[in-house]
Amino acid sequence: MRLIAPIAKRVARLALVLICVALVSYGLMMASPVDPIDAYLGPQMAQVSPEQRALIAQRWGFDESAVVQFGHWLRQLVSGDLGWSHVYNQPVSEVIAQRFQRSIALLGSAWLLSALVGFSLGVMAGAKEGSKLDNIISTYAFITASTPAFWLALLAVLLFSVTLGWTPTCCAGPAGALNQEVTLATRLHHLLLPVATLALLGIASITLHTRTRMLELMRSDVATHAFSQGASRLDVAWRHGLRHASVPAITLAFASLGELFGGSILIEQVFAYPGLGQATVAAGLRSDVPLLLGIALFTALFVSVGNMIADSLYTVIDPRIQPGGL
């Protein structure tokens, strides 16, 4: 029972967030100049008479008020029907599921890599302020923190794919190969460069925040007391530093999920990687309203769940943080 109440509270909060996101994104769609009928017809637009258009509009319920339309959409959403994507000619839920499978490999490994490497670099740099290692790591972090993702991706493609030919230039598998024929090794080979680029950018902010927390700790009463007990810097960094620095690192790692998602849109575009990011761009360019709304909702869910996990992890690390509140 003690577990059920907080979980129910969290789920209720999550539902509330999703409803707000649905409302706002639906409102934005209504306010946008996108005409779903034009988008649906595509190039055949010229062959359709105004009477036929009116018929489609009536069939789709566009003659009703915006609130009623939103109600229809929400009811369908609750029953699990996200609509039909005319760009991919598939149900939206299927498009998202397929694309997300690809994206999660890219996002997940980049996220894990950036969190782990970023945290370790931050702890190493912060353990001794002003040391050579600290200077190297800080310089690296400052440079990559101020590098745009797509530019770094372009440079990486130029160097590793075009000039050196170590990695493929695009896609999740060789061109023309069927999905079933692609081996795991080939998949990883295609993932290598996008993951490295995406991770490289995520590392910087986690490194810098972890380093700052470490510097703070190394000047604190806790560290002075440990030094008075004869502890070495390594000892203090290992025993006290890891615990203290993991709180900001976890916050940042989970908060950066959204950012990483945004970054993956650019990276997938540059590497022509068929993930959710690419689908977002395609949906936006070709006015695929149901798919755009579906992706917006899905991203909100993804990021909210990430924050929820971070919230529960705090209480594990820092005993002063009590679970509870709204």
Added chain:
Amino acid sequence: MLTIDQLSLQLPLYTSWWKRDWATCLDEFSLTVFPGEVHAVVGASGAGKSLLAYAIMDLLPTPARLNGQLYYQGKPLNASRQRQLRGRELALIPQSLSALDPLVRTQRQVTWAALRAGQPSAHAWHASQQALDHYQLDARAQQAYAHELSGGMARRVLTAMAHVSQAKLVIADEPSVGLDPHQRRRVLDALRELADQGKSVILITHDLRHALPIADHVTIMRDGKRVETAPSCAFQGTGSMLLSAYSQALWLALPDNAFAATTTRRVEQEAHVA
């Protein structure tokens, strides 16, 4: 045990952003601590008491100018020896309760102190439990986090950390601050007990009253200088056994003593003359 000979300490002070001055925090300070005694260092806040403790432990911030000599057991105590003896022979009970790591359970912290003092890891956990038991911290307190302890319990945890290291010289920095009389008694008695075991205790405090019952010697400090070192029995009556006017004034200023207008005025005049 420990001899401090003409120790001077200067710390940088920025009067404006380009100009650096040196503020004198300890001025030719000398002190000798014998084995088995509690030596109280008493002074107003800002007199340099805590800096003295940090200087003995070599925990000062890096841009510090230190002159004079420290001797520990007859041999000079330089930076490398300080680093070597820290935690093993020299222990510090810090002034601030924030010295306890808020994210680590009490007993684990005491175990770390034991490990840092060079005890074998198989024994450290047991030793920490013994030390905590010794200071009447029950099983619940041993598994508690710092924010769950009362001020008195946290003090006793800090004392247990110094105790478990089996250091021969313990420096206690303001151990009785913010405690009720009962808790204070307990913490101070624990220090006296350490001295009775043959260890040396330097008790840093601003409150002469609390130091006197357990101290053998008292050194009065003012603005980084030593005013006077006297046996604690000299602090009685009208303080006529005290040599300096400042110590006498300090003694008489206590509420229990001649805290009457006439005496205070007389002492003030004497202090002025001196």
